[in-house]
Amino acid sequence: MAEATANGLGQHALHPHDGAIVAKAETHQEHPIKLYLVVWAWLFVLSACSYLVDYFGLHGYLRWSLILIFMMLKAGLIVAVFMHMAWERLAMMYAIILPPILVLVFVAMMVFEADYTLLTRIAFFGPGP
Amino acid sequence: MAETTHTGQLNRPDGWRGIAADWASDQRAFKNVSWGKAMMWIFLLSDTFIFGCFLLSYMTARMSTRVPWPNPSEVFALRIGGSEIPLILIAIMTFVLISSSGTMAMAVNFGYRRDRRKTAILMLLTAALGATFVGMQAFEWTKLITEGVRPWGNPWGAAQFGSCFFMITGFHGTHVTIGVIFLIIVARKVWRGDFDIGRPGFFTSRRGRYENVEIMGLYWHFVDLVWVFIFAFFYLW
Numbered sequence: 001m002a003e004a005t006a007n008g009l010g011q012h013a014l015h016p017h018d019g020a021i022v023a024k025a026e027t028h029q030e031h032p033i034k035l036y037l038v039v040w041a042w043l044f045v046l047s048a049c050s051y052l053v054d055y056f057g058l059h060g061y062l063r064w065s066l067i068l069i070f071m072m073l074k075a076g077l078i079v080a081v082f083m084h085m086a087w088e089r090l091a092m093m094y095a096i097i098l099p100p101i102l103v104l105v106f107v108a109m110m111v112f113e114a115d116y117t118l119l120t121r122i123a124f125f126g127p128g129p
Numbered sequence: 130m131a132e133t134t135h136t137g138q139l140n141r142p143d144g145w146r147g148i149a150a151d152w153a154s155d156q157r158a159f160k161n162v163s164w165g166k167a168m169m170w171i172f173l174l175s176d177t178f179i180f181g182c183f184l185l186s187y188m189t190a191r192m193s194t195r196v197p198w199p200n201p202s203e204v205f206a207l208r209i210g211g212s213e214i215p216l217i218l219i220a221i222m223t224f225v226l227i228s229s230s231g232t233m234a235m236a237v238n239f240g241y242r243r244d245r246r247k248t249a250i251l252m253l254l255t256a257a258l259g260a261t262f263v264g265m266q267a268f269e270w271t272k273l274i275t276e277g278v279r280p281w282g283n284p285w286g287a288a289q290f291g292s293c294f295f296m297i298t299g300f301h302g303t304h305v306t307i308g309v310i311f312l313i314i315v316a317r318k319v320w321r322g323d324f325d326i327g328r329p330g331f332f333t334s335r336r337g338r339y340e341n342v343e344i345m346g347l348y349w350h351f352v353d354l355v356w357v358f359i360f361a362f363f364y365l366w
Contacts (some may be wrong), residue, residue, distance in 0.1 A: 089161065096174055
């Protein structure tokens with residue numbers, strides 16, 4: 001994204017010899033409209049793909065992995081471009097993106113818990129009706 | 130907190146050294162992010178955990194039941210032109226929400242270009258798409274309720290289906306509704322030129338800036354983001 005300018009930082013880059021310029025340290029980004037349109041189009045394509053997974057009735061691991069891939073791609077595009085995370089400093093990215101990843105530990109715990117619940121239910125009530 | 134720093138150039142290390150330097154510095158860890166934006170991000174992080182817990186409890190309920198889970202592909206099918214099309218309403222809702230995210234991103238862009246008219250129109254368009262989404266969700270709820278889905282049972286299978294559905298989509302729909310209200314308020318401010326003349330806000334009495342549009346955008350994109358996960362895990366899985 002070489003053409004994207006971070007306002008504040010970018011002003012300096014534009015006027016390297018103008019020492020008097022006082023830009024705000026807080027930055028915001030201005031990107032060409034085209035970037036948003038491209039991402040928008042990709043989000044449409046990816047949504048259509050994930051819908052087609054259901055439409056064609058794919059099953060098993062193929063279905064689940066395709067759903068997860070399309071989901072992660074869409075989420076990544078939204079966070080990185082629409083929410084401008086790709087241009088933030090690393091301290092910010094890690095503060096926001098790392099904690100939700102730790103939820104996966106909770107997921108693992110609940111998978112064991114759910115398996116155990118199912119096991120006890122089958123043991124006491126027999127297999128499903 | 131623009132007044133705490135006066136230099137334009139952010140003369141700080143990058144990468145891991147940057148993380149250590151930013152977090153170990155006094156006063157503020159997020160060096161080039163205003164407090165408003167940082168707080169919105171932290172709020173969204175906490176909201177991520179709320180939705181994460183909903184999806185987790187849904188996963189636990191679905192994995193631990195002996196009764197087969199109702200097939201969402203059939204439950205959410207609509208009869209259009211004499212044939213059942215699977216999940217079609219949900220697909221349309223997804224496209225509506227993604228479109229609204231696109232118009233919001235454009236609104237943020239035009240906001241920073243000080244184009245009041247286009248910013249306000251795009252924000253109102255976003256709000257209209259959001260309201261459409263909520264309307265379609267209300268239709269979906271009505272359809273399912275008339276078909277006999279209740280939080281404690283449904284005609285097709287595992288009883289937990291209803292409670293998971295109403296809880297997750299209901300909470301998401303509430304977020305969209307609040308977002309629509311929030312959008313209309315900010316769009317009015319943009320239209321009136323509040324951010325150009327620094328008019329104090331009615332609630333906080335603080336001067337707004339065009340960054341408020343971006344902060345609003347963060348919330349809206351988050352709502353879209355959550356829908357991506359709900360669509361994948363609840364409707365498609």
